[in-house]
Amino acid sequence: MSRVTIPIGPQHPLLKEPMSFNITLEGENVIDSALRLGYVHRGIEKLAETRSFIQNITLFERVCGICSHIHTTTYCQAVEGLLELEVPRRAVYIRMLLCELERIHSHLLWMGVLAKNIGLNTVFMYSWRDREIVLDLMEEISGGRVSHAINTIGGVRKDLKEGQVQKLSEGLSVLSERVDELLRIVDNDRSFKARTQGIGFLSEEDVRRYCVVGPVARASGVDVDLRKNVPYACYDELSFKVVSMTEGDVWARSMVRIHETSEAIRLCEQIIEKLPEGEIAATAKRKVPAGEFISRSEAPRGEVVYFVKSDGSQTPARVKVRTPTLTALITLPRQLSGLQMADVSAVVAGVDLCIACADR
Amino acid sequence: MKKILDKIQTIFPLLPNIFSAFFSRPETENYPFEKTHIPARYRGRVSIREENCVGCSLCVLDCPANALALEKDSKNKFRLIHYRDRCTYCGQCEQSCRFDAIFMENEYIQPAYDRDAFFEILVDRDGE
Amino acid sequence: MLFHWVDRKLTAKFEGRIGPPWYQPLADVIKLFAKEDILPNGTNDLFASLLPLTSFATVLTAGFYIFGAFISTEFSFAGDFIVIVFLLSLPSLLFFLGGWTTSGVYSILGGNRSLLQYFSYEVLFLVALSGTSIASGSWSLSGIRSAQENGLPYIIPQLIGFVLAMAGLIGKLKRSPYDIPKAKSEMIVGPLTEYSGKRLALWQLTDYVQTIAGIALLAQCYFSGIWEVYSLPGIAISLVMMLGLQFALSMISAIFTRLRIDQLIDLNWRFFIPLSLFHNVLIIIL
Numbered sequence: 001m002s003r004v005t006i007p008i009g010p011q012h013p014l015l016k017e018p019m020s021f022n023i024t025l026e027g028e029n030v031i032d033s034a035l036r037l038g039y040v041h042r043g044i045e046k047l048a049e050t051r052s053f054i055q056n057i058t059l060f061e062r063v064c065g066i067c068s069h070i071h072t073t074t075y076c077q078a079v080e081g082l083l084e085l086e087v088p089r090r091a092v093y094i095r096m097l098l099c100e101l102e103r104i105h106s107h108l109l110w111m112g113v114l115a116k117n118i119g120l121n122t123v124f125m126y127s128w129r130d131r132e133i134v135l136d137l138m139e140e141i142s143g144g145r146v147s148h149a150i151n152t153i154g155g156v157r158k159d160l161k162e163g164q165v166q167k168l169s170e171g172l173s174v175l176s177e178r179v180d181e182l183l184r185i186v187d188n189d190r191s192f193k194a195r196t197q198g199i200g201f202l203s204e205e206d207v208r209r210y211c212v213v214g215p216v217a218r219a220s221g222v223d224v225d226l227r228k229n230v231p232y233a234c235y236d237e238l239s240f241k242v243v244s245m246t247e248g249d250v251w252a253r254s255m256v257r258i259h260e261t262s263e264a265i266r267l268c269e270q271i272i273e274k275l276p277e278g279e280i281a282a283t284a285k286r287k288v289p290a291g292e293f294i295s296r297s298e299a300p301r302g303e304v305v306y307f308v309k310s311d312g313s314q315t316p317a318r319v320k321v322r323t324p325t326l327t328a329l330i331t332l333p334r335q336l337s338g339l340q341m342a343d344v345s346a347v348v349a350g351v352d353l354c355i356a357c358a359d360r
Numbered sequence: 361m362k363k364i365l366d367k368i369q370t371i372f373p374l375l376p377n378i379f380s381a382f383f384s385r386p387e388t389e390n391y392p393f394e395k396t397h398i399p400a401r402y403r404g405r406v407s408i409r410e411e412n413c414v415g416c417s418l419c420v421l422d423c424p425a426n427a428l429a430l431e432k433d434s435k436n437k438f439r440l441i442h443y444r445d446r447c448t449y450c451g452q453c454e455q456s457c458r459f460d461a462i463f464m465e466n467e468y469i470q471p472a473y474d475r476d477a478f479f480e481i482l483v484d485r486d487g488e
Numbered sequence: 489m490l491f492h493w494v495d496r497k498l499t500a501k502f503e504g505r506i507g508p509p510w511y512q513p514l515a516d517v518i519k520l521f522a523k524e525d526i527l528p529n530g531t532n533d534l535f536a537s538l539l540p541l542t543s544f545a546t547v548l549t550a551g552f553y554i555f556g557a558f559i560s561t562e563f564s565f566a567g568d569f570i571v572i573v574f575l576l577s578l579p580s581l582l583f584f585l586g587g588w589t590t591s592g593v594y595s596i597l598g599g600n601r602s603l604l605q606y607f608s609y610e611v612l613f614l615v616a617l618s619g620t621s622i623a624s625g626s627w628s629l630s631g632i633r634s635a636q637e638n639g640l641p642y643i644i645p646q647l648i649g650f651v652l653a654m655a656g657l658i659g660k661l662k663r664s665p666y667d668i669p670k671a672k673s674e675m676i677v678g679p680l681t682e683y684s685g686k687r688l689a690l691w692q693l694t695d696y697v698q699t700i701a702g703i704a705l706l707a708q709c710y711f712s713g714i715w716e717v718y719s720l721p722g723i724a725i726s727l728v729m730m731l732g733l734q735f736a737l738s739m740i741s742a743i744f745t746r747l748r749i750d751q752l753i754d755l756n757w758r759f760f761i762p763l764s765l766f767h768n769v770l771i772i773i774l
Contacts, residue, residue: 058450120744143401144403342749
């Protein structure tokens with residue numbers, strides 16, 4: 001049989017963001033694929049060297065649309081580490097609340113995208129309907145649905161009022177019912193399992209060799225979660241479970257993500273209960289002393305690392321960002337080999353790509 | 361009997377959801393014909409309390425998009441200009457202002473047909 | 489076209505949204521007719537225009553015969569059952585040929601898959617429907633109807649056959665769960681990727697008319713005989729039956745994921761066809 005090369009090119013209905021990989025098919029089976037990135041590269045790290053530390057908060061929020069709050073949190077943690085500033089506890093708790101809400105948002109969005117790529121339009125619409133609840137909650141607290149702009153060096157900008165706390169509790173209880181429904185569907189539906197089980201397999205040694213992080217690693221048996229291993233920002237005061245499975249295919253990744261969503265809802269409820277009183281921001285100097293700092297956090301897709309180096313002026317000397325999607329992308333050619341053409345869409349959706357993060 | 365019900369559940373788990381969605385209110389709104397609810401903290405238009413502004417230019421320094429500009433002649437004669445098309449509506453100016461002058465309202469930004477509509481003079485103080 | 493609107497509105501309601509207003513399919517077709525026709529270099533222009541026209545013509549003819557048989561008995565002739573099913577199966581072949589003439593990577597691959605699917609599901613449709621004609625002993629639509637007027641409508645003794653014919657119809661119409669050839673996320677639109685303008689409008693119209701013709705055929709073969717069709721309440725009741733079938737089609741589309749091509753073919757040849765053959769044998773015996 002002859003070989004055909006299909007471009008799953010920069011523009012394709014499968015992908016949310018431009019990325020190109022050329023698949024070589026023989027009959028219906030995929031033999032090879034060649035990855036090309038760089039279509040969304042905006043030079044953010046270089047831009048950051050020309051702006052002050054405060055202006056960079058808004059810049060780093062726009063590295064990614066879905067995990068925007070986590071990027072700013074990690075950046076602010078790095079700068080606060082350089083300044084050796086103590087952030088008030090209420091501010092840390094509000095930051096954690098938004099981090100978990102963002103995790104719920106990201107996983108629900110991903111569920112919709114996977115369902116759409118497989119063909120289940122109904123589940124796509126249902127999970128995005130539930131996502132609207134989270135977006136409305138985030139808009140009440142911070143003022144924007146996707147771009148929150150609530151972090152500042154030294155704390156957060158706006159406080160949680162009494163009426164908002166109540167709306168949060170109501171919204172979270174509705175959400176937890178709906179996520180249980182989603183879990184029931186994914187666990188039971190035979191057609192869903194027929195499309196997602198057994199494909200996109202990554203073994204545990206592959207995960208360790210390619211240094212994959214996030215739910216993709218947790219679905220293959222590698223139990224790594226930064227919130228438990230290296231607790232940052234008061235996560236050691238809250239109790240939650242880390243979910244991991246051993247099958248390593250797309251179905252295992254769906255299960256891991258849905259369980260994580262339930263855990264995130266429970267974490268939000270704990271945060272609201274334990275919210276301490278106090279200030280919401282500490283004043284920060286504009287000139288940051290010279291030094292280097294590395295800060296890490298757990299985004300919905302894995303581990304985000306920020307390295308900030310300052311030389312004593314008002315602008316940073318170097319900021320380096322490492323995002324988790326890059327690690328998962330490198331494994332795509334390996335996951336895709338031997339599959340049928342129709343499975344490509346399920347695998348590509350199952351890895352939960354955020355190319356804007358990977359390209360910066 | 362339970363086994364049969366379980367088997368049916370594996371093939372048709374979405375069936376009860378479909379019927380409950382069919383009979384309940386739709387989640388989407390007919391936007392241009394029905395307006396939606398905007399929360400109080402929504403970051404909309406940038407506006408100013410004129411009497412508090414002293415022309416210190418903290419907001420101008422901190423704006424990430426260079427959307428604010430201050431033309432200062434003396435302590436009581438300055439103009440604060442806001443370029444609405446460069447602004448990203450991030451709220452950093454509201455955070456940096458120490459005199460509680462510049463703030464954000466929760467109105468949607470209106471589109472316009474020519475660029476001059478986006479050049480907004482926030483404060484025009486004429487003293488000595 | 490109204491039936492297509494019913495389908496879209498029902499799908500939207502199942503998903504929890506407000507659907508499009510009633511004039512939406514009409515507006516879409518009008519817009520498509522007004523657009524420019526572009527084809528890739530090197531395609532045979534004559535064929536590319538002829539194919540959608542031919543497929544539209546065949547489904548219109550089939551629909552004409554079906555509705556004619558609804559209205560008056562003298563209209564249908566002996567053997568028209570086979571003719572109608574044959575006419576209804578032509579568009580799928582032309583669909584594949586359409587992809588082949590405008591050769592682009594997506595079109596050819598989508599066309600290959602649709603050919604596979606076509607072979608399997610046409611057979612299923614024919615075998616399942618012939619259960620009714622065997623039971624009534626005639627190959628004409630009016631014969632099938634008059635056989636049902638004396639006894640029970642065929643749905644009750646032949647429930648399995650009805651379900652299988654529905655499955656065959658979904659396969660022919662290329663709706664979810666069998667919409668691999670038109671899978672939006674993978675092959676863009678399959679064979680129709682390179683068409684635009686008037687030709688695309690004709691393909692879409694073919695789709696709408698094929699849906700109605702298929703539903704009407706099913707209603708005729710399984711439900712008729714309960715009423716007197718030549719009068720006004722008869723037409724209303726038959727319309728209600730057809731809407732009910734459309735409801736069932738939309739519901740099934742909403743529940744399942746899109747199956748892979750090998751799973752489709754597997755399901756068909758291992759499960760559906762043996763069941764339908766067994767069912768027909770049962771009918772012959774009883």
